[in-house]
Each structure stands twice: as C-alpha cells, then as structure tokens.
Amino acid sequence: MIQKTIRIGSRGSQLALWQAHHIADRLREQGVNAEVEVIRTVGDRMQDPNFKAPATFEDGTPLDAKGIFIKEIEDALLAGRVDLAVHSLKDLPTQLDARFALAAIPQRADARDAFVCEDYWGLHMLPGGSRIGTTSPRRKAMILALRPDVTFVEFRGNIDTRLRKWQEGVADALILASAGLDRIGRAENVHQRFAVDELTPAPGQGALGLETRADDAETIAAVRALNCADTEYATQAERHVLHALGGGCQLPLGAYVHRVDEQWHLHAQVASLDGEQVAHVKLSVPLAMSAKELGERGAELLKQRGALELLRGDSRQDA
C-alpha cells in the first residue's frame, strides 16, 4: 500500500475542483491519502476580461490554444509540487511530452453535448435567428448543419460564467458538455441531449485524464486502480481519429466510441465551418481490434468522404 499523500494539482474552476475532489475521494476509497492544490493557468487568467494574453508562457514557450489549461500544472508536476493532474481528457493534447504519463482514464460520464435553453425544449424548436452561445468550431459547424438559420455569440469562460451570461440574456441558448453540467449540479438546465450522430462529441468528452510524471511508478500504480478499461479503449480510439487528422481542439471534428455487447461502435463526423458539408462515418468492429487501428480506420474513412477538403476549406475561411 502506498504511504505518501498524493497531491493533486487542479485548476480553480468549479468543474475542475469537482473533478479533482472526485478523484481524491476515489483514491481515499482505495486507502490512499490525497489532497487537492489549486494551480492558476494562463487559460484561467485569460477568462478575466482585463487580462491581456501574453504571446508566450513566462518561460518563453509559445502559447498554443490547446496547452493553455495544462502548462502550469505540468510544470508543477515536474517540479514535484504535485504528483497528479486531473484534466478533462478532451483538453489534453493527443501526444503527451515523454516526461508525463496518462496513467488512467476513469469511467466516463455522459459524453453528449447538451442544449441549455429556458423557453424551447430543443434545437429544432428555436425560432430562426436565435443566438446560441458557443465558441467551439465543432459545435458551431454541426449545429449549422442542423439549423443553418441560427446565429452564434462568442462564449468563453468556465461553465458557471457561461451559464451566468446566458441567464443575463446574452444568448438564447447554450451548448455545453452534459458531463460538466451534471457534475456541477446544473442538469435541470439541460433541455436536450444531442444524439451522437447529429452533434458528435469531442474526442474524450466526458472523461477524465489522470496525468503523472512518467517515472513516478508509485503514483501510477495507485492511480491505475481507478482506470476503466472500456473508457480507456473508447477515448484512445477517439483520440487516434483526431491525431490521424492532424489533432487540435479547433478542428470541427467529433468522434465517439462505445461498446455494445461484442462490438465497438465508432461515430465520427467532420463538418465545414458553414455546416453545408459534412463527412460522417459509422463503423462497428470486433472487440479484439486495437484502439489505434479503430481510430485510424475511422480517420481513413473520413478522408475517403472528403474530410481533408472540408478541413482545408475551413482554414481558408479562417485566414
């Protein structure tokens, strides 16, 4: 039995703290001591409207969007100030630096995206021209494929900030991850959970990634007890789809894998930013197939259906 107390580094948002304390509780159930330490990331400071985002982290590393919630926590891991980082898996880059290990992926919560709206019970009921709060290219593109007549308001910040802005009337509806809303006790605001073949979730959505130092065998062994083999398989396959298409949280790509009896089922979708074109894949394979192979096959089929052209069209519009 592990003797030391596992120090967990967490962002300070309500959801991040819920997740970190959830893992601390699960570790204590295994007889392991755990405590949570809050670490402020550039991504958190950027949510303050008065904060001017720097071009680089303090040590000169360029600021890339996917690392903004991660870097300071990984630094604390390396410095030995914390032993474990609890991340939303979808915020973790598909390739970790070799000094870190993705030690475990516990059982995932609801992976679906949720429709938050007071007056209407579903996206299909919203009046034309309604304003939806989201900044995610994936959500915008896939929503436009369903409802080309809605508009978007840029909504950044923690879930609680976004809900407050929505309640103040800045948007008519919001799209957020079900898992986050359920975890912070806001399930009553969810009026629709999207089918995974309509608004396909981000790779890893709803799952947690437990990150340690690669050489910290003691923490890895303790944390490994929280791993869920099915969730690990599914989310790794989803992350392989993303990786094979070039990675990054700004891709309008969704991928979702789940198990039914003796098969894995993959849904993957890429949409052009205007929602006019989508490439959609559904694949069922035997349980014996590796997650890497399933993810790569899914990506290959997406490419055959024109996904790369859709994505290239998107980058031209971005420029």
Ligand SMILES: NCc1[nH]cc(CCC(=O)O)c1CC(=O)O
């Ligand atoms: N990108 C921010 C982020 N990272 C993880 C979650 C929610 C929890 C999860 O998906 O596991 C959210 C908010 C959202 O997308 O609504």
